[in-house]
Amino acid sequence: MFSACFRTLTRHAKPRTSSTCNGYATEAATFETKPFRLHKLDSGPSTTVTVTRTDAVDMYKKMHMIRRLETAAGNLYKEKIIRGFCHLYSGQEACAVGMKQAMRPHDSIISAYRVHGWTYLMGVEPLGVLAELTGRQSGCARGKGGSMHMYTKNFYGGNGIVGAQVPLGAGVAFAAKYSGTDGVCLALYGDGAANQGQIFEVYNIAKLWDIPCIFVCENNGYGMGTSAERASASTQYYTRGDYVPGIWVDGMDVLAVREATQFAINHCTSGKGPMVMEMVTYRYSGHSMSDPGTSYRTREEVQEVRQTRDPITSFRERILTAELATSDELKKITNVQKVLQTEKDIVKRRFHSLSVSNLASETSSRNNETAQMSTLKKLLVV
């Protein structure tokens, strides 16, 4: 059972600090991660990882912001101000933040629909994310995309069709190679999507053409309500690329994620072709807001992960133990919650949706607005 798997994973080792100076916070600290598992690779990322104080605080802040953003989104959904689908990332923060930390400015990322956190990390302010989720015109897609269709520079969404984003990601990476930008594309998908035929089609093409694409399986154990074991003949997702080398990563450890992503980027950009990464993580909420998430797993299982393997609290412990920051400094960061409350109010009261005259805009690049309006009028007149 999946829960049994979790219980066998041990907690991370104690950190080694590089220097302590009169009780002031240290500038950098070194930690040990869980071992990485390798597929068709002679060597992998180092399990000894170093993080500077600045980076640690930054990553902590980002993970915390995502957690708060998702909580706010969940509440707005319960108030029926967010409609339709709403897939929360709570519990998986270390994956996005760790990957983003290793990405260079010219790298791209594409994922499926659990992307509120990614949208924020790729440059959209939390207010812009909430505005899009609530369908306001100040949202990053003017309210026309919603939860599953948010885009910004080097972030290609936000895709609703399970698995379709993976060929798209390989295409983005192909374009980077074609244009000589040295960029890579991280194409993210879940354990459920990992069985999609089109993913195997692009493993083949990416390996054949040396496309700098990093395929990332965020294995949170469940594809909607179906556990990984019930859907996949092989749950070794990092090996599913067969001839594409792969790495298994502890997705609850932001430093391990960062280290592995760095390794993968180096691999791709040195002409060795694509790579697969499996990040084992966990989502606290159900598949989406319409799924309580308790019919296919026990509450005890969820609680256990929260208490023993939460990516934010375990990273906080590391920071404090290594004296990279004080508990007060970290508390200041968590006051971001107050900021989000204000933003929620703004979104609820002051933001507006697009007017109906915008219904047909952006259907094509060179819209004939008059033609669109006349069609619209015909539709509206009984």
Add this chain to the structure above:
Amino acid sequence: YSKCPDIMPMQRKFFTRRAFSTSRILNAQQMTVRDALNAGLDEEMERDERVFILGEEVAMYDGAYKVSRGLWKKYGDKRVIDTPITEMGFAGIAVGAAMAGLRPVCEFMTFNFSMQAIDQVVNSAAKTFYMSAGVVNVPIVFRGPNGAAAGVAAQHSQCFGAWYSHCPGLKVLSPYSSEDAKGLMKAAIRDPDPVVLLENEILYGAAFPMSDEAMSKDFIVPIGKAKIERSGNHITLVAHSKAVELALEAAKQLAGEGIECEVINLRSIRPLDEETIVKSVIKTNHLVTVEQGWPQCGIGSEICARIMEGEAFYHLDAPVVRVTGVDTPMPYTKSLEAAALPQPHDVVRAVKKVLGGRLWTVIN
């Protein structure tokens, strides 16, 4: 007959004498549709290095139907790329490349195989500009032969005009002549949005006159504008692709009986040039639509609906009749295949039905 040495002998049997359009031909150079498509691709690849071709057999094999002949030799591996037989995968890669700023021309060996990739065409390509409120463009062209060929049976003969023209966010083009082929290919590649270019295998070997203007490197046929191939006063025939030839052939026969048809070559099915059709119907008061695809929810159905909903309805002297392919999967045997597709005499019969009792008035 024009000399088309590259066509398989079997296909020559399907040539008919073409009814030339009445538009002025400045300098009648003959060019096959295949060569016109090839020229369009070549010129656009030369003009813009972001343009590249991918698909099955497009490179070393010179194209399954030789449309991309010579291009791999000229532009190399980087720009003309052979893919494995994985439509969903390579179409997705093409769409992703377009999102990231390149200008792919993605070939489906026939549009029947596009069904494997249709999610990428519709959900990834067509809808993204809208969903992103203009943040992400998808300047991609999906091209390949569409509709009935000759003796290739049910799974290789479907017309996808109706399927793709149903979707907002796509532009759907259907060339008939070589001018159409070259001009629409170039317009499609230059367009910032996803375009589906529905070619026709039987027409690949057909030669048409090309004006000097059409031979130039800047020749574009505007998307969304139909062409009146033949003027007439008695009835309007609207068709696209191969069906234009049927309509012209029927028009020739009917002219011998004193009935003058106005033949409209749609060129674009989405956006549909409603204005040209309406103007013609107001002039002739009668309409017949001609297509090779199936009748239910077809192009003809859409035209009928629009005529009904607009001003032209009040100018009709008789209901519109659609001439379409028969509502069955395509049979293999030659006699049944011929019966499953509209022939010129079907168009003639439809015209006479529509003109009905007016025939006497018309002839006089």
